[in-house]
Amino acid sequence: GYSVIMTRETNDVKLSNVDRAQIANEAGADAMVRIHCNSSEKSSVKGALGICQSADNPYCGDIYKKCLKLTKAVLNGHCEATGRKNTGVWETDTMTGTNWCEVPNTIIEMGYMSNPDEDERMGTEEFQRQAAIGIADGLDDYFGR
Secondary structure (H helix, E strand, O other): OOOOOOOOOOOOOOOOHHHHHHHHHHHOOOOEEEEEEEOOOOOOOOOEEEEEOOOOOOOOHHHHHHHHHHHHHHHHHHHHHHOOOEEEEEEOOOOHHHHHOOOOEEEEEEEEOOOHHHHHHHOOHHHHHHHHHHHHHHHHHHHOO
8 A cells, every 4th residue: 555666676777875865855755665685794694684873863863763663663574574583773874875865764684695594585585575565564563554
């Protein structure tokens, strides 16, 4: 039941993180969810992570509470649907796309590509379906549906 604006559906699209934020801003989006896969120097690291800005962010600190609520809701939904370990929320003011975004936004790191088991599973249609359901469930929770 959500209207989704995909910023890309293939790898050959050249959009900066600022471009992605501006797409959400111009659309008047109620939320922006950036979906990523994480990496670590240690192949044993696993789990899902949510990322949002801090309350002290000089560019978008005014929407911090909404972004934190969105991040927690989407991360929890993703982890419940996929069985991924929830490794919590990382608050950082170093993400360009977040700093330029004027609407509630989050980054969800769905798992670790550097972990062979997680990487293989993330590539399956089953996991991708579960992840999509989990993200939608998280949005339902965020919007109180």
